[in-house]
Amino acid sequence: MIDIGKFNYLRILQKTDVGILLTDGETEVMMPYNHAPKVAEPGDLINVFTFLNKEGKIIATNQTPYATVGEFAFLEVTDESEDGAYLDLGIDKDVYVPKRDQKRPMKKGESYVVYVYLDESNGRMLASSRVSDYVEDKNFEFEEGDEVSLLISEETDLGFNAIINERYIGLLYHNEVFDDVQPGDIRKGWIKKIRVEGKIDLTLQPTGYGHILDTKDVLLAELKKYNGVIPLGDKSSPEEIYERFKISKKAYRKSIGGLYKDRLITVSDYEIRLVQED
Structure with missing residues (x-):
């Protein structure tokens, strides 16, 4: 059975005056020459996209669409x-x-x-x-903290809706987006929270303790590179922090808090300093 709006492997039957005749073993499909590969011989099995023309006939093409049915x-x-x-x-x-x-x-x-x-x-x-209307709202195949693929779908009063892994939908809140985000963007994101009612909160920054550990290493490397000082502290703006490290202010404060507890840095309103060894 030929799947309309998707790719199908079809075998070449013969060449005609108007195009190449294909079949799946049951149904015959025409592929016009301007839609056909340059090298195509009877007996070849080729992967083609199929659609209905104005007359309702199935047409095959070797062109690649931006999306197939179900995407x-x-x-x-x-x-x-x-x-x-x-x-x-x-x-x-x-x-x-x-x-x-x-x-x-x-x-x-x-x-x-x-x-x-x-x-x-x-x-x-x-x-x-x-x-x-075309996303699932249960049976999620991910957990909080998991990395996912996002397609930004539209901006709302609260933030940006995004399609998750081609199956679900979630929200990036305005106050947690520090980058230039536009509908149509494909981004790497993370599941921040799965709410009881099935709503999903998203973030563009990794979450979890493992990420904090990684960020601490990055901050230490930056401190050593820039003479032991980073001009970003407790009262620095989220935008400044994101511009330099691509993380939220919350994640930054958690990381510098960990470094402070380890007595590796001192923290002030607008900078952190590496503690000098005696």
Whole structure:
């Protein structure tokens, strides 16, 4: 069975006047010559992406789309109408977003994070910017502190929503984001907290005691490199700390607190100093 909107391994049957005829053993599919690899002979097994054309026929292409069915992607609007919008899928076939699937009205030239799916009524590919409708809210395959992949989906009053590992959704709070973050960005993140109701808090900085130990080593190395002084203390701004070490102020204070308890540094409002050995 051929999966529409996904990659399929199909065998070449023959070359025709209009293209190359492929099959999965049951269904025959046409691949136009402008969508075909330069070297293709009958009997070859090739991996191709399949979609339905305007006539409802299955077409194969060796072009690589930005997303396949079941995936999220950040796509640009190529055209809009009263009924919906067309997004650039990276191949010679745009994906359609009906009005009902637009969380906010889509504008030509703008880009949005969407989920690509199949219309059950006709098998055509569609997309939706209502991404929260297509994520799971239980059976999480991670724990607090785990590293995850994030696709920033949109900015909200609280922060930035992000798709986690292509399956879940979580939130990066504004007051914990010190870098330039934009919808469409793919970032490495960490699970900060899994709430009882299933909500997930995210962070762009590693968490846990192991990370604090690593940061302590980094700070000691920096202190030795810069004559025993780092001009960042208890009252330094989160932005200054993040700009230099790419960690939150909370993580920085935990690390310098550990160094202070080990009697390796002294801490003041706006700097830390390496304790000189006698």
